[in-house]
Amino acid sequence: MSDIGERVKKIVVEHLGVEPEKVVDNASFIDDLGADSLDTVELVMAFEEEFGCEIPDDAAETILTVGDATKFLEKNAKS
């Protein structure tokens, strides 16, 4: 897993309080990791904070899995 992937995983584990083993690329935040709609909003904010980029609402709506987040951030991360 890329460095960005590892950082994404760490944020997800911290915010959703899930076992690290469950945080795999195709894990859905809502269906597999127990997040609700507010958790996903907060996750996106945490990604923005960690990676120094803005994630617009229309882009945030497409980030449904751990892999979606990693892919988006590999393209857009500023830090």
Place this chain on the structure above:
Amino acid sequence: MRRVVVTGLGMVSPLACGVEPTWKRILNGESGARRIESFDVSDLQTKIACTVVRGDGTNGSFNPDKWMEPKDQRKVDDFIIFGMAAAGQALDDANWHPETEEDKCATGTMIGSGIGGLNGIAETAILLKERGPRRVSPFFIPGRLINLASGYVSIAHGLKGPNHAVVTACSTGAHAVGDAARLIALGDADVMVAGGAESPISRIGIAGFNAARALSTGFNDTPEKASRPYDKDRDGFVMGEGAGVLVLEELDHARRRGARIYAEVIGYGLSGDAYHITSPSPDGDGGFRSMLAALKRAGLTPSDLDYINAHGTSTPLGDEIELGAVERLLGNAASKVAMSSTKSSTGHLLGAAGAIEAIFAILAIRDNVVPPTINLDNPSVETAIDLVPHKSKEREVNVTLSNSFGFGGTNASVIFRRLAS
């Protein structure tokens, strides 16, 4: 109307996490006041508070992880975590864990708070100013709202009955117990999880109450001496934090399931001062009418009372005004009644005060003992009422009254009686 009894108790207090360890320390005359360590107090007039001691759960310390997932703790202010802990304890104590849809729908929540998520609001206001609106968490609102203590408890335990919350400043806990008992008496619920929770100890909380000239400022080096109701050297209240929650239950419901019954809620009175936003009316008439209404509801006379858990916050004005109102109420019965302020030990838990003090009034009945008013070295006025200075006293206790008075001139009194076996 249906009769209502108390079948479960739960508490997080500055003395300990848990009802029994707190009660033991109260009866020992201990104080929960200490120097504030969690934030900078160098520029605050008051540098002490009755703080809840966090830890791993041993020796009475409060371990939040036992009561709420760490990921959820992050989203809420401490009053919600305290409320979850006290409610969890109370439901365990009552051995009431509704599983059928019928039982769930018959069980409600009414856990209030005086201020709610003060600290979270203050911190988020700074974040908003410094970083802008996009950094404000989606959990900011639901983690600060007062009724979310009830909300979280309802969700965690599947309680689908009335989901309500009281907000009447320092009368909150007493109003919650009284109002929840009424919901049961009127048939809106069979069981209510009721009380108060508060987490006001923060820079903005201390600064605000300091500005209102309400807090003790003269005992920063001897915190355990600061809360001294009725004493001539008292100079304001000591802020406390925590939660108290009671399981109230319809009498026959409790009997049918063989629940242990601590006491019956037999009286509840409410009144308004219509006088001033923070000062009690000098004639004490509001408190007097609140107590009188509770007695009337209970069908008792003042001489039936054994023990009064006073509002008694240790402010120069309030203590004597309440004492005057109680003397007026009791008349010739004054010498047979004991009245103490457990705030001398716990500090003032604001919206949670009435709830933890209702619990102390109930335990006084259970154990036939009255808790002390510690630090009462030199009473500022003479009275025939036994203010129970320094040491608890064993005596027969069958009927107790708990007073709570709040900013806005809001008063509540609740009366408990031992249930005849």
